[in-house]
Structure formats: C-alpha cells, structure tokens
Amino acid sequence: MDYKDYYKLLAVERGASQDEIKRSYRKLARKYHPDVSKEPDAEARFKELAEAYAVLKNPEKRAAYDELGSNWQGGQEFKRPPDWGTGFEFSGSGFDGADAGAYSDFFETLFGQGDMGSQFRTGASQGFHARGEDHHAKVLIDLEDAYTGATRSITLRAPELDQSGHVLTRDRTLNVKIPKGVKQGQKIRLSGQGSPGHGDGNAGDLYLEIEFRRHRFYKPEGKDIYMDLPVTPWEAALGGTIKVPTPAGSVDLKIPAGATNSQKLRLKGRGIPGKPPGDFYVVISITVPAADSDAAKELYEKMREELPYNPRHHLEV
Amino acid sequence: MTKKILTGTLLDDQLHLSLIEISEACASRTEWVVELVDEGILEPLGVERDQWRFPGESLFRANTARRLQRDLGMNLAGVALAIDLLEEISVLRARLRSQELEK
Numbered sequence: 503m504d505y506k507d508y509y510k511l512l513a514v515e516r517g518a519s520q521d522e523i524k525r526s527y528r529k530l531a532r533k534y535h536p537d538v539s540k541e542p543d544a545e546a547r548f549k550e551l552a553e554a555y556a557v558l559k560n561p562e563k564r565a566a567y568d569e570l571g572s573n574w575q576g577g578q579e580f581k582r583p584p585d586w587g588t589g590f591e592f593s594g595s596g597f598d599g600a601d602a603g604a605y606s607d608f609f610e611t612l613f614g615q616g617d618m619g620s621q622f623r624t625g626a627s628q629g630f631h632a633r634g635e636d637h638h639a640k641v642l643i644d645l646e647d648a649y650t651g652a653t654r655s656i657t658l659r660a661p662e663l664d665q666s667g668h669v670l671t672r673d674r675t676l677n678v679k680i681p682k683g684v685k686q687g688q689k690i691r692l693s694g695q696g697s698p699g700h701g702d703g704n705a706g707d708l709y710l711e712i713e714f715r716r717h718r719f720y721k722p723e724g725k726d727i728y729m730d731l732p733v734t735p736w737e738a739a740l741g742g743t744i745k746v747p748t749p750a751g752s753v754d755l756k757i758p759a760g761a762t763n764s765q766k767l768r769l770k771g772r773g774i775p776g777k778p779p780g781d782f783y784v785v786i787s788i789t790v791p792a793a794d795s796d797a798a799k800e801l802y803e804k805m806r807e808e809l810p811y812n813p814r815h816h817l818e819v
Numbered sequence: 820m821t822k823k824i825l826t827g828t829l830l831d832d833q834l835h836l837s838l839i840e841i842s843e844a845c846a847s848r849t850e851w852v853v854e855l856v857d858e859g860i861l862e863p864l865g866v867e868r869d870q871w872r873f874p875g876e877s878l879f880r881a882n883t884a885r886r887l888q889r890d891l892g893m894n895l896a897g898v899a900l901a902i903d904l905l906e907e908i909s910v911l912r913a914r915l916r917s918q919e920l921e922k
Contacts, residue, residue: 528891528892531890531891532891535886535887535890535891536886537883537886537887537905538887538901538905548890552890633846636882653824655822675822676825677822677823677824677825678824678825678826678827679824679825679826679827681826681829684829684831685831686913687909687913688829688830688831688876689829689830689876689879690827690828690829690830691827691828691830691844691878692825692827692828693827693828693844695825707844708827709879709882710827721917723913723917728917777833
C-alpha cells in the first residue's frame with residue numbers, strides 16, 4: 503500500500519490553517535470535478551482530493567494523520583506503525599459522504615471502513631448503511647445502431663469488496679441492449695449495476711452515455727442527420743435524380759432545378775427513429791470540375807462567352 | 820458462452836418519473852427534489868406535486884446537482900447556473916466537433 507501525502511494533494515503546507523485547506527480544496531475541486539472538468543484524469547484526481555480533504559478538514563483525523571510524521575513521501579510503501587492511533591477518538595464514522603467505498607486502502611487502514619474492521623470507536627458504526635456509488639461510462643456505438651437497436655458488450659473496471667472487506671478492482675463485462683432511437687449524449691440507466699451498497703444499503707446505478715462513433719459523412723444533430731452531397735454544376739442548374747445513402751438504406755433524391763450551394767433538402771422522417779422520428783438533411787455542395795483537358799477547357803471558354811453571369815454584382819465594383 | 824443481456828431505462832423525454840421515483844433514483848429526500856424544482860433546475864409536467872411527471876433527463880440533472888452541491892459546497896442557485904452553463908458548453912462543443920469534421 504502506498505503512503506498518500508494529503509498536504510501535497512491539496513497543494514498546501516503542513517502548517518496550513520483550516521481556512522487555507524478549505525480554500526485550496528474548493529479551488530482544486532472546481533478544477534477537477536468530474537461533472538465540470540475536461541481533464542482526462544479528472545475522476546481519479548477528484549477522488550484523491552476528496553479523500554485528502556475528508557482527512558485534513560477534520561481536526562481529529564488531521565492530528566492522527568500528522569502523527570505519522572512528515573518523513574513519508576507520496577507513493578512510498580506504507581505500513582501502519584503499531585502504536586499509531588492510540589489515544590485518538592474520532593467523532594462520526596470514517597466516512598462522511600454517501601459514497602462509501604470511494605476511498606483508498608491507505609485511508610481505510612488509518613480510519614477504518616464504515617463498520618467493517620475499524621479499530622476505532624466510531625460513533626456511527628452501529629448500523630452503518632449507505633447506498634453504493636453510481637458508476638458512469640460511455641458506450642461507443644455506430645449511428646446505424648440507433649436505427650436498428652443493438653446489443654453492446656462493455657467492460658468496466660469496478661471496485662468490489664472481498665469477504666474480508668478489502669477493495670479489489672475487477673473487470674466485469676456486461677451485455678447491454680441499446681434501444682432503437684437513441685441519440686448522441688443520451689443516458690441509459692441500469693439500476694443496481696453500480697457499486698454494491700454497505701450494510702443494508704442498495705447498490706448504486708450504472709449510467710451509460712451514448713456516444714456515436716464518428717461517421718465519414720453522416721453528422722447527427724439531435725435526432726436529425728446531416729450529410730453534405732456533392733453535386734455537379736449541371737445537376738444543380740438543371741435538376742435531376744441522384745442516389746443518396748441514408749443509414750436506413752439508399753434513396754433516390756430529386757434535386758430541384760436551380761439548386762444552390764448549401765441549400766438543404768429534407769428527407770422527412772429519415773433521421774433517427776422515434777415518435778416523431780428525426781429528419782435527414784442533404785446539404786447541396788456544388789463542386790466544379792477542373793479544366794484539365796482540352797475538351798473541358800473548351801467547354802469553360804464557351805460558357806465564358808455565351809453565359810452572361812456575374813456572381814459579384816452585389817459587391818458594386 | 821451465453822450471457823444475460825441487460826436492458827436499461829433510456830433517460831429520454833418518453834420516460835416520465837414521479838417525485839417518489841426520482842427521489843429514490845438519486846438517493847435523496849423528496850423535499851430536496853422539490854427544492855430543485857423551486858430553483859428551476861427540474862421542470863416537471865403537471866401542477867400538483869403528486870401529479871408531477873419528470874422527463875427522463877431530469878434524473879441526470881438531479882444527480883449532477885447532488886454531486887455539485889455535495890462536492891463543491893455550492894448553493895442551489897449556483898448549481899442551477901453551473902448546470903445551465905455546462906449544458907451550453909456541451910452544445911457548443913458538439914457544434915465545434917461537427918465543424919472540425921467538415922474541414
């Protein structure tokens with residue numbers, strides 16, 4: 503087990519006042535809170551901060567922690583000194599929050615773990631019940647899966663308690679049904695699939711957030727799908743019927759004569775299924791062929807001579 | 820090897836939760852959920868409390884509110900503002916992502 507330098511984690515000196523500790527915690531907590539932060543390791547960092555603060559904000563726990571001495575380094579192999587902790591009496595249980603099981607082995611060795619294996623008299627130790635932690639994970643699916651529904655297997659690394667109350671991390675694989683009609687960012691709640699509860703507490707829930715794998719040409723926006731459709735200048739000018747892919751299969755799309763660049767054509771109800779279903783939008787993108795052959799050059803020159811067209815008349819020069 | 824397939828609840832606007840259901844799902848007292856409604860963080864359908872129906876995404880907002888309040892010591896007005904801003908940022912990020920894709 504590694505020693506944890508709670509002062510270093512909270513970026514304060516050992517002699518810091520309770521106010522300084524609180525200020526530093528609040529500042530770092532805002533930076534690393536998993537609901538707010540985009541730092542890649544935010545969740546792990548926040549857990550460490552919460553643990554450090556749980557100890558240092560409580561004068562009794564802080565005194566007991568200080569008693570270990572200042573010669574330890576963060577990450578150093580730690581064994582609890584045999585005479586440590588005598589004469590300290592903690593008010594309240596080792597845990598303050600509802601999210602029991604969130605703290606490290608180091609914390610549990612020092613301050614016990616709820617009503618399990620604590621050598622301290624903890625006021626709330628009798629009948630310690632807490633609901634297990636909720637878990638959050640992202641599940642990556644293809645856009646096509648939202649049209650048909652799918653089953654995805656996801657692997658989660660979850661902390662579990664063994665019989666002697668130690669925390670082990672264990673990989674667990676779940677097969678989860680992805681319902682038809684899901685959208686980017688939506689959440690699926692699997693009740694009771696989070697951390698087990700403590701005492702008579704219920705297990706937490708697992709929340710899965712839907713994320714679409716990036717598609718080469720479909721762009722989902724809510725329940726609607728957008729796709730750029732390259733067309734030739736003559737298809738745009740004269741109109742025509744073009745074969746267009748959609749996640750539910752290809753369709754023949756009628757381009758109106760005189761279509762303009764960025765014009766949106768709506769295929770009603772061909773977005774993500776639902777009540778009502780989303781729409782599929784085709785965005786016209788006119789592409790101009792290169793004048794890379796004599797024949798092409800000749801055609802362009804003919805247009806220049808015979809087609810009176812000034813796209814810049816609104817610039818008034 | 821066959822494994823059980825789990826079916827969860829999709830938190831969308833087709834799902835409606837009662838005040839009791841949403842309180843249980845976020846392990847909180849109903850009074851606290853009522854405070855979220857008073858602050859405008861949750862917007863249930865229906866007038867009387869026992870007829871309130873919360874759209875599915877309310878559960879996620881309530882859980883976020885609970886964590887922000889507990890971990891950052893925010894009051895509910897601050898939580899309401901933070902949640903609004905976080906949602907706006909996530910819309911802007913999604914838009915940015917799709918623009919980057921175009922390039």
